[in-house]
Amino acid sequence: MAHSNDAEDETGGDESAASADAGAEGAGDAHRVAPEGDDPLEGDLLPILSASAAPPRSLRDRILAAALPRTFAFVTQHEGPWLPGPDAPVAIKELLADSRDRLSTRLVRFQQDGGLPEPELSGRRAFYVIRGTVRQRENGESLGAGAFRDEYPPQEWRADAGTLLIEFCEHVAVGNAAVTHESVAALWIDALPGGRVRPLEGGDDGPRSFLVLSMSPGSTLPSHPHTGIEELYVLSGSCTLDGRTLVAGDYHRAAAQSTHPDTHTLDDGCDVLVSLRDPDQLARDAAEV
Numbered sequence: 001m002a003h004s005n006d007a008e009d010e011t012g013g014d015e016s017a018a019s020a021d022a023g024a025e026g027a028g029d030a031h032r033v034a035p036e037g038d039d040p041l042e043g044d045l046l047p048i049l050s051a052s053a054a055p056p057r058s059l060r061d062r063i064l065a066a067a068l069p070r071t072f073a074f075v076t077q078h079e080g081p082w083l084p085g086p087d088a089p090v091a092i093k094e095l096l097a098d099s100r101d102r103l104s105t106r107l108v109r110f111q112q113d114g115g116l117p118e119p120e121l122s123g124r125r126a127f128y129v130i131r132g133t134v135r136q137r138e139n140g141e142s143l144g145a146g147a148f149r150d151e152y153p154p155q156e157w158r159a160d161a162g163t164l165l166i167e168f169c170e171h172v173a174v175g176n177a178a179v180t181h182e183s184v185a186a187l188w189i190d191a192l193p194g195g196r197v198r199p200l201e202g203g204d205d206g207p208r209s210f211l212v213l214s215m216s217p218g219s220t221l222p223s224h225p226h227t228g229i230e231e232l233y234v235l236s237g238s239c240t241l242d243g244r245t246l247v248a249g250d251y252h253r254a255a256a257q258s259t260h261p262d263t264h265t266l267d268d269g270c271d272v273l274v275s276l277r278d279p280d281q282l283a284r285d286a287a288e289v
Contacts, residue, residue, distance in 0.1 A: 071254065071255050071258045072242055072252065072253070072254055072255070072258070073252070073253040073255075074244060074246075074250070074251070074252050074253075075093075075095055075250070075251040075252075076246075076247075076249070076250045076251075077247070077248070077249030077250055080093050080094070080095070081093070082109065085108070085114075085117045086117050086118075087114045087115055087117065088112075088114075089110055089111045089112035089113065089114040089161070090108060090109070090110055090111075090114050090115075090116075090117060091108075091109045091111065092106050092107070092108055092109075092117065093106060093107040093109075094106050095107065095166075095231075095251050095253075096231065096253060097120070098229075101170075101229070101277075102121055102123075102170060102171035103121075103168075103169070103170050103229070103277075104119070104120045104121055104168075104169045104170075105166070105167070105168050105169075105231060105251075105275070106120070106166070106167055107164065107165070107166050107167075107251075108127075108159075108164070108165050108166075108167055109163070109164050110132065110159040110160065110161055110162065110163040110164075111161060111162075112161045113158065113159070113160055113161055114158065114159060115137075115156065115157065115158050115159075116134065116156070116157040116158070116159060116165075116167075118154070119154050119167070119169040120169055121169040121170060121171040122171060123152065123169065123170055123171040124150070124151075124152045124169065124170050124208075125150075125151055125152070125154040125167060125168070125169050126148070126149065126150040126151070126167070126168045126169075126208075126210060127148070127149055127165045127166065127167040127168070128147070128148045128149075128165060128166050128200075128210070128233075128273055129143055129144060129145050129146065129147045129148075129163070129164075129165050130145065130164045130165055130166060130235065131145045131162065131163065131164050132144075132145065132159060132160050132161075132162050132163025132164060132165075133145075133159065133160045133163060134157045134158065134159045134160075134163060134165065135157065135158050135159075136155055136156065136157055137155075137156040137157065137158055138155065138156065148200045148210060150200070150210070166233055166273065168208075168210075168231075168275055170208065187199075188214070191213075192219075192221065192222070193219065194215055194216040194218070194219025194220070194265075195213060195214065195215040195216070195219055195221065196213075196214050197211045197212065197213050197214070198211060198212040198214070199211050200212065208275065208276065208277050208278070209274075209275070209276040209277075209278070210273070210274065210275055210276075211273075211274050211276075212235070212271060212272070212273055212274070213270075213271070213272045213274055214269070214270075214271045214272075215237075215239070215265045215269055215270045215271075215272075216265065216269050217265055217266065217267050217268060217269040218264075218265060218266075218267070219264075219265050219269070220262050220263065220264050220265075221260075221262065221263040221264075222262055223259060223260055223261050223262050224259070224260055225257075225258070225259045225260075226254050226255070226256060226257065226258050226259070226260070226276075227256065227257070227278060228256045228276065228277035228278050229253065229254070229255060229256055229275075229277045230253070230254040230260075230274065230275070230276055230277070231251070231252070231253050231254075231274070231275040232246075232251070232252040232253075232254075232272050232273070232274055232275075233250075233251050233252075233272065233273040234246050234247060234248050234249065234250045234251075234252075234270065234271075234272055235248060235271040235272060235273055236248050236268075236270070236271045237265065237266070237268045237269045237270035237271055238265070238266045238268055238270060239263055239264060239265045239266065239270040239272070240263070240264045240266070241260070241261070241263045242260075242261055245266070246270075256277075
């Protein structure tokens with residue numbers, strides 16, 4: 001953008017006037033002063049203002065991309081900061097914080113024995129133990145790797161050093177109940193060629209469902225739409241999704257009303273923890289309260 005030179009303005013005399021006139025002429029109409037009585041929005045000034053207000057194409061594309069809802073989100077095991085929790089030995093990595101739908105998802109890691117932090121949202125909490133052991137403070141119930149807990153209201157838990165879990169919270173009232181699924185107790189169901197599922201909680205009649213999807217090497221999960229948010233956490237193995245390779249420890253989220261392309265496993269197959277949310281069921285549950 002052309003601009004006047006302050007040093008030239010300080011020279012004074014006819015020489016400075018000539019310089020100012022030359023600068024104004026070289027800069028175009030951007031420095032023209034409208035004659036007294038003229039409407040400053042008439043003539044050449046309005047196109048100049050309009051042109052100067054328009055951002056460059058590259059900047060405009062970035063603004064539009066940021067404003068549009070993200071269909072897919074990925075957080076690899078090496079991305080995102082681990083923040084200190086309320087207890088010194090606990091570290092937390094935020095994966096989802098959705099204030100509109102009142103959802104949160106986070107990884108919780110224990111460097112030493114410590115308590116599971118209070119959930120970010122009051123309501124329902126579900127967690128899956130990826131490795132290590134957690135124990136309920138009140139009755140000593142112990143859950144090991146592969147165990148899933150869905151509870152309302154949230155209970156107090158402590159974990160051994162080295163424990164890693166993924167926690168899902170939502171601000172909904174689902175009754176005073178707690179459900180626990182151990183990895184050895186839940187049944188596997190053949191769901192598709194080369195794939196089987198282990199339902200953890202929810203199902204067709206619940207507002208939020210959790211399951212483990214196990215796919216054999218070289219298998220394909222066909223393209224499918226989502227009515228609500230779908231979250232994936234890779235427990236073991238690897239797969240390709242939307243042109244990206246996901247490995248153990250990676251997280252992926254698909255927005256509501258999005259469609260997943262075909263997902264392919266690699267030579268080692270893939271086990272994935274899946275969270276599915278049904279907004280229509282949430283609306284029906286709310287209407288019944």
